Amino acid sequence: MIHPTISSSRVEGTSVYNLAGEKLGSIDDLIIDKRNGHVRYAALEFGGFLGLGTDRFPLPWSMLTYDVEKDGYVVNLDMEQLKAGPRYAADDRPAHSDEYGRGVYDHYGVPVPWGV
Amino acid sequence: MIHPTISSSRVEGTSVYNLAGEKLGSIDDLIIDKRNGHVRYAALEFGGFLGLGTDRFPLPWSMLTYDVEKDGYVVNLDMEQLKAGPRYAADDRPAHSDEYGRGVYDHYGVPVPWGV
Numbered sequence: 001m002i003h004p005t006i007s008s009s010r011v012e013g014t015s016v017y018n019l020a021g022e023k024l025g026s027i028d029d030l031i032i033d034k035r036n037g038h039v040r041y042a043a044l045e046f047g048g049f050l051g052l053g054t055d056r057f058p059l060p061w062s063m064l065t066y067d068v069e070k071d072g073y074v075v076n077l078d079m080e081q082l083k084a085g086p087r088y089a090a091d092d093r094p095a096h097s098d099e100y101g102r103g104v105y106d107h108y109g110v111p112v113p114w115g116v
Numbered sequence: 117m118i119h120p121t122i123s124s125s126r127v128e129g130t131s132v133y134n135l136a137g138e139k140l141g142s143i144d145d146l147i148i149d150k151r152n153g154h155v156r157y158a159a160l161e162f163g164g165f166l167g168l169g170t171d172r173f174p175l176p177w178s179m180l181t182y183d184v185e186k187d188g189y190v191v192n193l194d195m196e197q198l199k200a201g202p203r204y205a206a207d208d209r210p211a212h213s214d215e216y217g218r219g220v221y222d223h224y225g226v227p228v229p230w231g232v
Contacts, residue, residue: 005156005212008124008146030124030148037155037177039148040121061153096121 006066015072016044016064024082027073028056031096033114040101040114045090046082055087058101060110077108122182131188132160132180140198143189144172147212149230156217156230161206162198171203174217176226193224 008030016024025046030039042064043056064073085107088094098114105112124146132140141162146155157174180189201223204210214230221228 003211004150004214005147005217006150007159007209007212008128008148008155009144011148012124028125030146031121032124032127032146032155034120034122034182039124039153039155043123066150093123095119096123098120101121 011042015070016059017067017070017072017074018078019074019076020078021070022079023072024075024079025054025057028090030061031058031101036114038114040096041104044082053090055089057082057085057087058104060105060108062110062113063108081108127158131186132175133183133186133188133190134194135190135192136194137186138195139188140191140195141170141173144206146177147174147217152230154230156212157220160198169206171205173198173201173203174220176221176224178226178229179224197224 011027011030013026015026018024025044027042028045029043031041031043032039039061041058041060044059045054046057047054059075063075067074086104094100102112127143127146129142131142134140141160143158144161145159147157147159148155155177157176158180159172160175161170162173163170175191179191179193183190202220210216218228
């Protein structure tokens with residue numbers, strides 16, 4: 001790997017695609033564990049149909065794989081799985097507690113990487 | 117701790133003070149290890165005297181302690197130590213390689229938390 005790092009400002013706004021190449025949305029924000037600086041999940045901005053606002057869909061960081069050709073992240077999930085996942089409105093942020101994070105990881109079947 | 121997490125968008129723009137209460141600058145960006153999503157260091161925006169541009173001073177995440185009353189981060193370092201530390205111009209980003217990160221941690225005497 002040429003560059004082992006990426007900046008938060010570079011991640012924010014980056015497109016996210018599913019394995020079929022469909023664009024799901026883009027990364028809006030990163031939720032970070034204050035204690036150790038580990039990114040728990042990225043908030044995917046998705047939706048916004050018919051004049052309705054977009055929602056934020058938290059995705060575990062480990063689900064995101066950067067694709068150089070697409071200049072975006074690829075995640076292994078389909079639209080239905082995403083739609084059934086945790087979400088919140090941009091102006092209605094949840095507390096992002098340990099418990100909330102556990103719900104995010106559980107929905108996508110990813111082991112929780114922080115102590116519980 | 118009421119909120120165990122913080123969002124990258126909230127960190128960006130947050131003020132940074134030294135132990136004497138002097139404002140050093142504000143956080144401009146976070147440099148993240150792609151592989152595991154761990155924040156390696158925060159880029160402190162500092163300087164900008166006499167019409168000159170500000171530089172970015174990378175600080176290991178573990179050096180930043182959030183102070184609720186100040187609504188900012190407090191770091192245990194003085195101005196001279198900061199000025200002698202690694203820095204880069206905003207429009208001249210280094211590669212943020214493992215080696216560069218090691219230099220940042222070594223300057224501040226913080227053990228490197230990633231495999232080397």
